[in-house]
Amino acid sequence: xxxxxxxxxxxxxxxxxxxxxxxxxxxxxxxxxxxxxxxxxxxxxxxxxxxxxxxxxxxxxxxxxxxxxxxxxxxxxxxxxxxxxxxxxxxxxxxxxxxxxxxxxxxxxxxxxxxxxxxxxxxxxxxxxxxxxxxxxxxxxxxxxxxxxxxxxxxxxxxxxxxxxxxxxxxxxxxxxxxxxxxxxxxxxxxxxxxxxxxxxxxxxxxxxxxxxxxxxxxxxxxxxxxxxxxxxxxxxxxxxxxxxxxxxxxxxxxxxxxxxxxxxxxxxxxxxxxxxxxxxxxxxxxxxxxxxxxxxxxxxxxxxxxxxxxxxxxxxxxxxxxxxxxxxxxxxxxxxxxxxxxxxxxxxxxxxxxxxxxxxxxxxxxxxxxxxxxxxxxxxxxxxxxxxxxxxxxxxxxxxxxxxxxxxxxxxxxxxxxxxxxxxxxxxxxxxxxxxxxxxxxxxxxxxxxxxxxxxxxxxxxxxxxxxxxxxxxxxxxxxxxxxxxxxxxxxxxxxxxxxxxxxxxxxxxxxxxxxxxxxxxxxxxxxxxxxxxxxxxxxxxxxxxxxxxxxxxxxxxxxxxxxxxxxxxxxxxxxxxxxxxxxxxxxxxxxxxxxxxxxxxxxxxxxxxxxxxxxxxxxxxxxxxxxxxxxxxxxxxxxxxxxxxxxxxxxxxxxxxxxxxxxxxxxxxxxxxxxxxxxxxxxxxxxxxxxxxxxxxxxxxxxxxxxxxxxxxxxxxxxxxxxxxxxxxxxxxxxxxxxxxxxxxxxxxxxxxxxxxxxxxxxxxxxxxxxxxxxxxxxxxxxxxxxxxxxxxxxxxxxxxxxxxxxxxxxxxxxxxxxxxxxxxxxxxxxxxxxxxxxxxxxxxxxxxxxxxxxxxxxxxxxxxxxxxxxxxxxxxxxxxxx
Numbered sequence: 001x002x003x004x005x006x007x008x009x010x011x012x013x014x015x016x017x018x019x020x021x022x023x024x025x026x027x028x029x030x031x032x033x034x035x036x037x038x039x040x041x042x043x044x045x046x047x048x049x050x051x052x053x054x055x056x057x058x059x060x061x062x063x064x065x066x067x068x069x070x071x072x073x074x075x076x077x078x079x080x081x082x083x084x085x086x087x088x089x090x091x092x093x094x095x096x097x098x099x100x101x102x103x104x105x106x107x108x109x110x111x112x113x114x115x116x117x118x119x120x121x122x123x124x125x126x127x128x129x130x131x132x133x134x135x136x137x138x139x140x141x142x143x144x145x146x147x148x149x150x151x152x153x154x155x156x157x158x159x160x161x162x163x164x165x166x167x168x169x170x171x172x173x174x175x176x177x178x179x180x181x182x183x184x185x186x187x188x189x190x191x192x193x194x195x196x197x198x199x200x201x202x203x204x205x206x207x208x209x210x211x212x213x214x215x216x217x218x219x220x221x222x223x224x225x226x227x228x229x230x231x232x233x234x235x236x237x238x239x240x241x242x243x244x245x246x247x248x249x250x251x252x253x254x255x256x257x258x259x260x261x262x263x264x265x266x267x268x269x270x271x272x273x274x275x276x277x278x279x280x281x282x283x284x285x286x287x288x289x290x291x292x293x294x295x296x297x298x299x300x301x302x303x304x305x306x307x308x309x310x311x312x313x314x315x316x317x318x319x320x321x322x323x324x325x326x327x328x329x330x331x332x333x334x335x336x337x338x339x340x341x342x343x344x345x346x347x348x349x350x351x352x353x354x355x356x357x358x359x360x361x362x363x364x365x366x367x368x369x370x371x372x373x374x375x376x377x378x379x380x381x382x383x384x385x386x387x388x389x390x391x392x393x394x395x396x397x398x399x400x401x402x403x404x405x406x407x408x409x410x411x412x413x414x415x416x417x418x419x420x421x422x423x424x425x426x427x428x429x430x431x432x433x434x435x436x437x438x439x440x441x442x443x444x445x446x447x448x449x450x451x452x453x454x455x456x457x458x459x460x461x462x463x464x465x466x467x468x469x470x471x472x473x474x475x476x477x478x479x480x481x482x483x484x485x486x487x488x489x490x491x492x493x494x495x496x497x498x499x500x501x502x503x504x505x506x507x508x509x510x511x512x513x514x515x516x517x518x519x520x521x522x523x524x525x526x527x528x529x530x531x532x533x534x535x536x537x538x539x540x541x542x543x544x545x546x547x548x549x550x551x552x553x554x555x556x557x558x559x560x561x562x563x564x565x566x567x568x569x570x571x572x573x574x575x576x577x578x579x580x581x582x583x584x585x586x587x588x589x590x591x592x593x594x595x596x597x598x599x600x601x602x603x604x605x606x607x608x609x610x611x612x613x614x615x616x617x618x619x620x621x622x623x624x625x626x627x628x629x630x631x632x633x634x635x636x637x638x639x640x641x642x643x644x645x646x647x648x649x650x651x652x653x654x655x656x657x658x659x660x661x662x663x664x665x666x667x668x669x670x671x672x673x674x675x676x677x678x679x680x681x682x683x684x685x686x687x688x689x690x691x692x693x694x695x696x697x698x699x700x701x702x703x704x705x706x707x708x709x710x711x712x713x714x715x716x717x718x719x720x721x722x723x724x725x726x727x728x729x730x731x732x733x734x735x736x737x738x739x740x741x742x743x744x745x746x747x748x749x750x751x752x753x754x755x756x757x758x759x760x761x762x763x764x765x766x767x768x769x770x771x772x773x774x775x776x777x778x779x780x781x782x783x784x785x786x787x788x789x790x791x792x793x794x795x796x797x798x799x800x801x802x803x804x805x806x807x808x809x810x811x812x813x814x815x816x817x818x819x820x821x822x823x824x825x826x827x828x829x830x831x832x833x834x835x836x837x838x839x840x841x842x843x844x845x846x847x848x849x850x851x852x853x854x855x856x857x858x859x860x861x862x863x864x865x866x867x868x869x870x871x872x873x874x875x876x877x878x879x880x881x882x883x884x885x
Contacts, residue, residue: 032771109239341550
């Protein structure tokens with residue numbers, strides 16, 4: 001199987017299309033990229049900024065350049081020896097009338113040929129939660145009108161710009177009071193219409209509209225719409241029910257993506273749905289236009305293993321295949337998944353012990369607790385966040401699961417509800433992977449652990465109900481007649497636990513608990529893993545064994561902050577006492593801007609702590625107090641981040657219940673500091689000057705680890721330079737490709753030039769040299785062993801080292817860590833004085849090899865101990881390659 005040497009994630013839309021991507025191909029080649037990794041490219045809702053809201057899974061989006069543009073890009077990549085990986089979305093599509101499959105379902109209900117394509121409970125009407133008020137209120141406010149849709153061919157209920165198609169069978173009722181001849185003909189068309197001849201029906205309506213005078217009909221429709229009672233009656237006749245958007249959490253009849261009602265789940269477990277959804281994707285693979293696939297949100301599928309086996313059989317063994325999957329600490333990919341690995345969130349988490357030591361972390365925690373007013377209890381905070389998701393945001397899904405479990409077990413509803421809630425609260429990861437034919441031993445053991453944890457909070461009766469539920473989830477105690485029902489219950493449970501975990505942890509707790517923002521990352525944990533560097537080495541050795549070809553990410557379109565913002569925050573935390581002192585001083589200056597609202601201060605102390613971390617981590621390197629335009633732009637970005645953070649935290653504001661006074665007070669606090677206090681800005685910039693170079697050193701360390709550790713390095717667009725972005729949508733802005741594309745792969749790396757370091761040219765050059773090394777020795781990095789190396793001597797705590805070895809091929813990665821104190825001490829003398837006798841011991845097989853630094857192209861003789869004063873001459877990272885290679 002052709003394994004990528006590296007990938008470059010490009011976000012299409014937001015100014016990027018196929019034509020512009022073609023222009024970047026020569027640059028990607030110079031940088032050393034082997035595969036362009038494209039965000040979703042299929043037709044999406046109008047104005048989509050990301051492409052995950054697919055409206056047609058078989059149309060390459062015309063706004064990007066269509067099929068012709070994609071083929072041009074593929075050919076351009078091939079001409080330079082590069083491949084193309086597509087991000088595809090098999091879990092969901094847009095619940096939008098722009099989606100022809102969904103429009104058909106709205107029009108024809110369960111009779112639609114696509115009614116089984118979507119994961120819809122047809123025991124109830126199709127719910128459409130897209131109103132700004134209740135349906136009845138909207139009727140009273142005359143928000144609806146009846147119209148003839150001249151584009152689609154049919155009658156529709158219009159609500160602002162949305163035209164909800166009416167069931168053709170209800171046309172006679174709509175037109176019963178009209179005396180216009182056109183009305184009779186249209187009513188007759190509706191009376192005879194069938195979903196099987198939908199295209200002919202809509203064409204006939206269009207012909208009727210275009211072939212005659214419709215003014216009388218339109219007047220009659222307008223008059224009919226003024227009858228509120230009739231609109232309520234007409235609404236009752238439709239296969240759908242319009243509702244207020246806030247009702248989505250309580251009662252949808254379709255599976256949504258997370259809590260986004262505008263994205264409806266697909267049933268790709270059905271072969272016909274699989275075929276329809278993947279028709280064009282498989283054609284692109286068969287014609288070698290695409291060489292790899294990335295599967296979005298694989299945990300949302302009914303049976304990921306079966307889906308992946310089906311997909312692998314369809315694409316063959318030569319196509320690179322990775323899945324977006326969040327692995328909990330210690331969790332591995334299921335062995336029966338025929339994939340090359342994940343998209344690499346766990347790789348970000350594994351690097352934390354390299355960049356943060358235990359003492360610094362606990363000192364930061366102690367400082368935060370002084371501000372927050374109490375000790376941190378992460379498990380308790382997680383339970384609170386998860387309980388809110390269970391009872392509010394996913395109340396409808398939980399209620400449906402409870403209903404199914406109740407019908408199946410006959411248990412008392414309150415007892416069963418408490419048991420189910422506690423099981424969900426105790427569930428520690430995204431999901432299990434039980435199938436219709438059973439549950440693997442590992443998942444059975446996990447469910448037993450969940451049952452034990454849940455039992456501690458349940459009465460005896462509730463514990464018995466929990467035991468019964470878990471037995472069903474494991475496939476026990478279900479007779480042959482009940483086997484199918486038990487399988488459905490298990491599937492629904494598994495499709496709920498993933499979204500529940502994601503929204504509770506990543507999109508709630510990570511925005512509530514701002515103790516140390518660098519840990520609040522997708523795939524991460526709020527606690528520091530035990531073991532320090534040893535933990536990192538263990539994780540890399542496990543990665544080499546379990547998924548050596550998975551992507552290794554450091555920034556993605558979904559990370560909470562850019563990799564260099566995290567790197568700077570790690571430097572900030574290195575001296576926790578100084579961190580706490582600075583934030584305390586800034587808070588004191590900002591006190592006049594704290595508003596006193598009826599429900600408390602805005603911002604509250606914990607939010608201030610979060611805001612100042614964000615300012616430190618994301619502050620543009622060259623931004624100064626006198627740059628009014630730059631400050632205004634940054635203030636807008638910070639305010640957008642803060643607003644999103646407050647809503648995601650769901651404490652004093654929420655997406656569904658925005659507290660405008662509170663949000664205005666908090667964002668006003670930020671804007672006032674940045675725009676009305678030049679003295680504060682000048683002092684702030686002065687105080688972070690030491691942090692900026694330390695953060696850049698951490699950024700280089702992250703980079704060389706990604707380039708040489710087990711896995712395939714994934715470069716998110718623009719992050720080969722300095723990435724100080726906030727969470728989306730900020731991190732999906734178009735990078736400065738004109739600047740990045742000036743990259744010269746043969747130019748010397750100017751480690752000693754502060755401007756080159758600050759501008760990202762050093763980092764970009766390190767990426768280029770590291771990828772050149774990978775391209776020269778692909779088998780070493782794809783299949784080589786991971787060998788931890790131990791640093792010795794006075795400054796050993798500042799060194800991370802490891803080797804990659806395969807036969808006679810070998811490389812050594814050396815990177816500095818904990819740079820804040822290191823840079824302060826290094827300024828007092830030469831590198832030789834600083835490092836002294838600090839060294840890295842080499843095993844016998846490596847000690848006899850002569851080495852060459854691939855970054856600086858200089859020789860380093862063979863030795864059993866690599867002295868850091870000889871290796872790191874003005875550098876903070878080194879990539880050594882065995883010279884005889």
